[in-house]
Amino acid sequence: MITVAGFNTTLDRLVDVDALRLGEVNRATNEREYPGGKGLHVAQTIAALGERVQLIGLVDAAHRNMIGRCMSERGVLFHGIEIPDSMRTCLALRDARGNITEILGQGPELAENYQSALLRAFRRGVEESDLVVLSGSLPRGFAASTYAEMAAHVRHAARRCLIDASGDVLRHAVTVQPFLVKPNRDEITELLGHPVVDIDAALHAATILHSVGVAMPVVTMGALGAVAVDAGGAWHAQIELEHIHNTVGSGDCLLAGLTVGMARSMDLQETLRLGVACGAANAQGEETGFVERRAVEALLSRVRVHRLA
Secondary structure (H helix, E strand, O other): OOEEEEEEEEEEEEEOOOOOOOOOOOOOOOOOOOEEHHHHHHHHHHOOOOEEEEEEEEOOOOOOHHHHHHHHOOOOEEEEEEEOOOOOOEEEEEOOOOHHHHHHEOOEEEEEHHHHHHHHHHHHHHHHOOEEEOOOOOOOEEEOOOHHHHHHHHOOOOOOEEEEHHHHHHHHHHHOOOOEEOOOOHHHHHHHHHOOOHHHHHHHHHHHHHHHHOOOOEEEHHHOOOOOEEOOOEEEOOOOOOOOOOOOHHHHHHOOOOOOHHHOOOOOHHHHHHHHHHHHHHHHOOOOOOOOOHHHHHOOOOOEEEOOO
């Protein structure tokens, strides 16, 4: 079993417009609404690849049935902590050229009893799991040190912990030496305090993370691919796509692929290949943060992987 702590579940709305004109009336040409949040994206992609996975997150009364049904249909065991307030909503506006503008909602500030309920569900999940993923932002009310404390709990339970976070949450998390962290270009730039603009810089950044105790740091660089380091060396993986439809959520799908690779005891080279194929499959799909297994398998052979060190 893989447990994903994706506490900040959302409702994702994707709206297509011909052209986004600020300060003017914009008419939608198409609208879709999905359950969302980075952790949810990770969990449903893990399930799509055929691994057992459970997700711990928030839900409100109005959307409990919809989210629970969707997760069940996709093979995810969902432990939803119901809150009295409305869930966080995120809006993505996509113009005819494929440019996406995101508006990320704040969501409610959680009272201590709801925070405690999420953490209790998380600790139960750790007991049942081989791998644990901490993904996305924390609901308001949680301290920035929360992921660090959760990762320390995972390590004490002799499980491997994978973290996708940003800002102070990531900064705290790195100090407890989780097994894997997956910052993107912007997140690693903020963490290290200097620009990470190319593969050489990404390798340097990943090497720094490895030197402070992260066993498998992975730095994602958008179209430039991803760089990963472990005790055996460093690898770069990249794929060229002729058609890109929706890149939002590709990093989450990439993390899901890395998680599955680890669950199947793949080496770093093949784990990174699977991760990049998952991210690419999302970029070619319609729905944010969701891939089908056959789409991933069709892309695997196109991912170029080479050793950096």
